[in-house]
Amino acid sequence: MRKxxxxxxxxxxAVMITLAVTAMRPQAAGSYADDRSEIEDLQARxxxxxxxHDPELYSTFTDDGILxxxxxxxxxxxxxxxxxxxxxxxxxxxxxxxxxGRHNISNIALKVDGNKATxxxxxxxxxxxxxxxxxxxxxxGHYEDDLVKVKGHWLFAKRRIYNExxxxxxxxxxxxxxx
Amino acid sequence: MRKxxxxxxxxxxAVMITLAVTAMRPQAAGSYADDRSEIEDLQARxxxxxxxHDPELYSTFTDDGILxxxxxxxxxxxxxxxxxxxxxxxxxxxxxxxxxGRHNISNIALKVDGNKATxxxxxxxxxxxxxxxxxxxxxxGHYEDDLVKVKGHWLFAKRRIYNExxxxxxxxxxxxxxx
Amino acid sequence: MRKxxxxxxxxxxAVMITLAVTAMRPQAAGSYADDRSEIEDLQARxxxxxxxHDPELYSTFTDDGILxxxxxxxxxxxxxxxxxxxxxxxxxxxxxxxxxGRHNISNIALKVDGNKATxxxxxxxxxxxxxxxxxxxxxxGHYEDDLVKVKGHWLFAKRRIYNExxxxxxxxxxxxxxx
Numbered sequence: 001m002r003k004x005x006x007x008x009x010x011x012x013x014a015v016m017i018t019l020a021v022t023a024m025r026p027q028a029a030g031s032y033a034d035d036r037s038e039i040e041d042l043q044a045r046x047x048x049x050x051x052x053h054d055p056e057l058y059s060t061f062t063d064d065g066i067l068x069x070x071x072x073x074x075x076x077x078x079x080x081x082x083x084x085x086x087x088x089x090x091x092x093x094x095x096x097x098x099x100x101g102r103h104n105i106s107n108i109a110l111k112v113d114g115n116k117a118t119x120x121x122x123x124x125x126x127x128x129x130x131x132x133x134x135x136x137x138x139x140x141g142h143y144e145d146d147l148v149k150v151k152g153h154w155l156f157a158k159r160r161i162y163n164e165x166x167x168x169x170x171x172x173x174x175x176x177x178x179x
Numbered sequence: 180m181r182k183x184x185x186x187x188x189x190x191x192x193a194v195m196i197t198l199a200v201t202a203m204r205p206q207a208a209g210s211y212a213d214d215r216s217e218i219e220d221l222q223a224r225x226x227x228x229x230x231x232h233d234p235e236l237y238s239t240f241t242d243d244g245i246l247x248x249x250x251x252x253x254x255x256x257x258x259x260x261x262x263x264x265x266x267x268x269x270x271x272x273x274x275x276x277x278x279x280g281r282h283n284i285s286n287i288a289l290k291v292d293g294n295k296a297t298x299x300x301x302x303x304x305x306x307x308x309x310x311x312x313x314x315x316x317x318x319x320g321h322y323e324d325d326l327v328k329v330k331g332h333w334l335f336a337k338r339r340i341y342n343e344x345x346x347x348x349x350x351x352x353x354x355x356x357x358x
Numbered sequence: 359m360r361k362x363x364x365x366x367x368x369x370x371x372a373v374m375i376t377l378a379v380t381a382m383r384p385q386a387a388g389s390y391a392d393d394r395s396e397i398e399d400l401q402a403r404x405x406x407x408x409x410x411h412d413p414e415l416y417s418t419f420t421d422d423g424i425l426x427x428x429x430x431x432x433x434x435x436x437x438x439x440x441x442x443x444x445x446x447x448x449x450x451x452x453x454x455x456x457x458x459g460r461h462n463i464s465n466i467a468l469k470v471d472g473n474k475a476t477x478x479x480x481x482x483x484x485x486x487x488x489x490x491x492x493x494x495x496x497x498x499g500h501y502e503d504d505l506v507k508v509k510g511h512w513l514f515a516k517r518r519i520y521n522e523x524x525x526x527x528x529x530x531x532x533x534x535x536x537x
Binding site: 307 | 465
C-alpha cells in the first residue's frame with residue numbers, strides 16, 4: 001500500500017512538473033501569432049494617438065525610442081511627446097465641425113526574432129479640410145520599424161517614415177524594403 | 180515484473196492526464212492572438228456582407244445586437260437585416276458595369292477581457308459611380324465596438340459608427356477614443 | 359533505494375514524453391491565429407514584392423501557382439516572375455523623384471481547413487504620377503485566394519483578381535463572394 005502511494009505521488013509530481021513547464025512556455029517565448037497580434041495592436045494605438053494628438057503616443061516607444069520622419073531623428077519619449085504637442089491642427093471654420101486627418105497602416109510584413117522584430121508596412125492618409133468636409137485621399141509612404149519586447153510588451157525602438165509626396169522624404173532605395 | 184507493469188501503467192496515466200489537461204486549456208480561454216484573429220475575421224465578414232447587401236450581415240451581431248450609425252440605434256438581428264435590405268444601390272447605367280462602393284477597416288485597436296472585447300478602428304470608403312468607373316475615395320470615420328464571445332464565437336454586441344463627412348455624425352469627443 | 363530510482367526514472371520519462379508530444383503539436387496543426395498571422399504576412403510580402411517590382415514575388419506562390427488578373431491565368435513561378443519583370447513603370451521626370459504606385463489589402467476574410475485556406479479580401483491602389491507627386495486614390499477591387507501550407511509555410515495556390523475600374527475585370531457575380 002505504501003508503495004502504491006509512492007507510485008501515485010511520483011505520478012502526480014510528474015503531471016504537476018509537466019503542466020508547470022508547459023504553462024511557463026508561452027510567456028518565455030510567444031508564438032508568431034502572439035507577437036504579431038500584439039504588434040498590430042501597438043501599430044493601431046500609435047495611429048489613434050497620433051491623429052487625436054494624444055501625448056500618450058510616447059508610450060508606444062521605448063525610453064530611448066527614435067521617431068524619424070525623414071528630417072532628422074526625434075529621440076526619447078519626452079522629445080516624441082513634445083513633437084506631438086506641437087503638431088499643427090486644421091483651423092476651425094465657423095458653422096462647420098472640426099476638420100480632421102487620419103493616418104492608416106496596411107500591408108504589415110513582420111519578422112520576429114525572440115524579443116526583437118523588424119516591420120515594414122504601408123501608410124496612407126486622408127482628411128476633410130474643405131467646406132464640404134468631404135473625405136479626400138492625400139498622401140502615402142511606408143514605415144520601416146525596429147521593435148523590442150520590454151517586460152512582456154512590444155514597443156517601437158525606431159520608426160523610420162518615408163513619404164512619397166515630398167522629394168526629401170521619398171524612398172530612394174529602389175529595391176523592395178521588405179523581403 | 181508485476182511492479183514494473185504497475186510503474187509503466189502509472190507513468191502512462193500521468194502522460195494521458197497531462198495531455199488531456201493541456202488539450203482542454205486552449206478552448207477554455209483563448210490567447211489574445213486567438214481572440215484578435217477571430218475578431219479580425221468577423222470585422223472583414225461584416226464589411227463583405229454590408230457592401231454586397233447580404234442580409235447575413237445580421238449574423239455578425241448578437242440576437243440583441245445594436246448597430247448605431249449616428250441617427251439612432253438599430254436593435255436586434257431582424258432590424259439589422261431589414262436595414263441592409265433597404266440600403267440604396269447606385270442606379271444602373273446602360274453600357275456600363277454596375278457601380279459599387281466598398282467600406283474598409285484599418286488600425287484595429289482591441290482590448291480583450293475574457294468573453295468581452297472593446298474595439299476601436301478606422302473605416303474609409305471608396306466607390307466608382309461615375310462614367311469612367313474610376314475609383315474615388317469618398318468618406319471616412321471610426322468604429323467603437325463592443326464584442327462578446329457567444330458559444331465560442333465572437334459577435335458584435337454594439338457597433339457605434341462615426342462619420343467625418345457629416346456634421347451630425349462626426350466625432351465631437353475631441354480626445355483619443357482609443358487608449 | 360533502487361526501486362525509488364526506478365520510480366524517479368519512470369516519472370522523468372513521463373515528463374519527457376509529454377513535453378515532447380506537446381512540443382510536436384503546434385507544427386502538426388497550427389491554431390487559426392497561427393495560420394491567419396502567417397497568411398497576413400504572406401499577403402503583405404506579396405504586395406511589397408509586386409509594388410517594388412521584386413521578382414521574388416514568385417516565391418509567394420506554389421510551384422504550380424496561378425495568378426489570374428482577369429485576362430487569363432499566369433501559371434507557375436517562372437511565368438509569374440516574367441510577368442513582374444515586364445510590369446510597366448512610370449516614366450522618369452527630370453527634377454522630380456520617381457513616381458510610384460502601391461497596392462493595399464484590407465478586410466481579409468479567411469477560412470482555414472487543415473493545410474488549405476480560402477481567402478477573400480479587398481484591394482485598393484493609389485499613386486503619385488503627377489507634377490506635385492500628390493497621392494491620388496485610383497483603383498480597387500477584390501481578391502479570391504486559394505492557399506496551401508507546404509512544408510510548414512503558407513503559399514498562394516491561386517489568386518484571382520477582380521478590378522472594378524475595368525468592365526472586363528469587374529466582379530459580376532452579384533452575391534457576396536465571402537461568407
